[in-house]
Amino acid sequence: MSGHQFVAAAFRNLISSFDRKVERELPDLVLHNDENPIQEYHNYVLIPGMYPTLFPFGVGGFEDPSHFVSLAFAAQASVYFDIPDHIFRYHHSYIFVVLNIIQWHKAHLHTSFAMCKTGFDDFSKELVGLSPSVIQSAAHHLENKRNMSNLNHEQKKALHLLKHVNTISAKIPGSQAFKTFTCSEMRGFMGLFGLPTLYFTANLNPLHSPIFQVMSGDITVDLTEHFQISVRTHERTLRLARDPMAAADFFEFSIRSIFQHLFGWDFSLCRSKDQGGIV
Structure with a gap:
């Protein structure tokens, strides 16, 4: 296809009255592919x-x-974000592609662990035996906030198999199951040690923090000054949108500083300091 044909096909898509039901012969984009996919693991030329x-x-x-x-893949990706040249931080898709690959690796790893379990054969047979209608009916039942005891035998089986799937996805960073697993750990700590006697809400806003401005590359900020002369809000917002890794570094630095100095937590020993903290 020529460039004019691509442009013509794109223009036709802008016309709201164009009949979508008519099969179009000219595509908007042609993606060339090969029958042999590129190897993802141990392929050092993939990312370059x-x-x-x-x-x-x-x-x-x-x-x-x-x-x-x-x-390791994740460790090397983290190193590239910390080099003086912030070209990796500023790239629009590199961060998301690398995170997606790390999630794939985690999913593949824990799936292989699940396949090595003794009851995997029975689990796989039950999973294949489930029909889409049963899974859809169970989802509809739970969406309407009905009692789980009212599920029939097939729906309960689907719910039981879902727990095996969540066991794998709970190990994948950024997944909803991972967040649920973290919240369950927090509730477990409360059940073991009791409810905390002190509740603290930290308002960590990088937009108004001079520390974040330094992390984003502003060398004009003097952290020894009590009253900072910062740039305009529009410029600070652009910095925050341009460098999300600096915002993540600022959040981690702030949390570690709060726990280390305010609460007296020793991250190297994973326990409280003998002399305690400010609180």
Whole structure:
């Protein structure tokens, strides 16, 4: 297809009165593919090939066997975010693609662990035997906030199998099951140690913090000054949108500082300090 044909097809999509039911012969975008997919694991040329502007010399790929010391995928991705050149931080898709690959690796790893369990054969047979109508009816039953005891046998079986799926997804960073698992851990701590006697709400807003401005690359900010002369709100907002990794670093730095100095928590020993904290 020529460039004019692509433009013409795109223009036709802008016309609201165009009949969508008519089968169109000209696509909007042609994606070339091959019958042999690119290997995802142990492919040190994958990421440099996807982002030639980030790896202009074609070196520095992930899981490179020529490295003297092996480095995990997630650890190397974190290192690239901390280099002085913030080109990896400012890229529009690199952060999300790398996170997605890390999630895939976690899902594959814990799926393999689940397959090694003794009851996996029975679980897989039950999973294949479930019909989509049963799963849909169970979902509709739970969406209407009905009592779980009213589920029939097949629906209870689907709910039981869902727990096995959540066991795998609970290990994937960023998933809803991972957040639910973290909340369950917090409730477990409360059940073991009792309710906390002090509730503290930290308002960590990087937009108005001079520490974040330094982390985002502003060398004009003097943290020793009591009253900071900061840039306009519009410029600070652009910095926050441009560098989300700096916002994450600011949040982690603030939380660690609060627990270390205010509550007296020793992160290296994972216990409270003998001298305690400010509180």
